[in-house]
Every structure is written in structure tokens, then in C-alpha cells.
Amino acid sequence: QVQLVESGGGLVQAGGSLSLSCAASGFTFSNYAMGWFRQAPGTEREFVAAISWSGRNTYYADSVKGRFTIARDNAKNTVYLQMNSLKPEDTAVYHCNAVRKSGSSWYSDFGSWGQGTQVTVSS
Helix, strand or coil: CEEEEEEEEEECCCCEEEEEEEECCCCCCCCEEEEEECCCCCCCCCEEEEEEECCCCCEEEECCCCCCCEEEEECCCCCEECCCCCCHHCCCEEEEEEEEECCCCECCCCCCCCCEEEEECCC
16 A cells, blocks of 8 residues: 655754655555645645656745755655745645646645654744
């Protein structure tokens, strides 16, 4: 079965950096585009970033463009999110999943989600 295990979150001051990882198993990782989503309390889950199966193409939400970088290692079945210049509004639980694009929106491929990793940015 699909398993997604996110890690690397924590508490950081505004302007700081964090590096998230997501270890995937239960599917052929290198066949899927992967992405990160986040959900703050009282809000819907939102798209953050995506990377193609090969790693050649990356996509970002406008709110994180220029600050976050997504990467993957197909040999390790892992996707990463480097977050720099963090802002209090980046505070959320971050999740990874396989992704697909429909129109201008990104959607998760799998219905199951990992536990996520909490990112808290203090002002």
C-alpha cells in the first residue's frame, strides 16, 4: 500500500530556513510527478510545489516562488522541499503526494496521506 512519511518540520523564526523530506513506498516512485501541499488550521489544503517524474520540471505556487525549491531522488524514493526566507504565513502542516495537473490546478493522485510535518514560523 502507498506510504508517505514526511519529516523535517519544526519551529523557526521568520527569515529562517527548513528542509523537508518525504519518503515514499508502495508504488513506482519514478513513474509519478510528486508534490507538496500544506494545510493551516481552519483552511483547505493548498498546493505548494510539484516536480515531474524526471525532476526536469518544477512548479510553484505564487506564494512560495523564489523562496522554496522542490527536488527528488528517484534512487531513494524521496522528495524534498527546501524552504528559505520563511514567513509566518507559511505556518502549516506540510504533506507530500503524487500529483497531477488538471487545467491550472494540482491534485493529489493518491487518496491516502501521511501524517504530515508541522512547520511553525514565528514573527
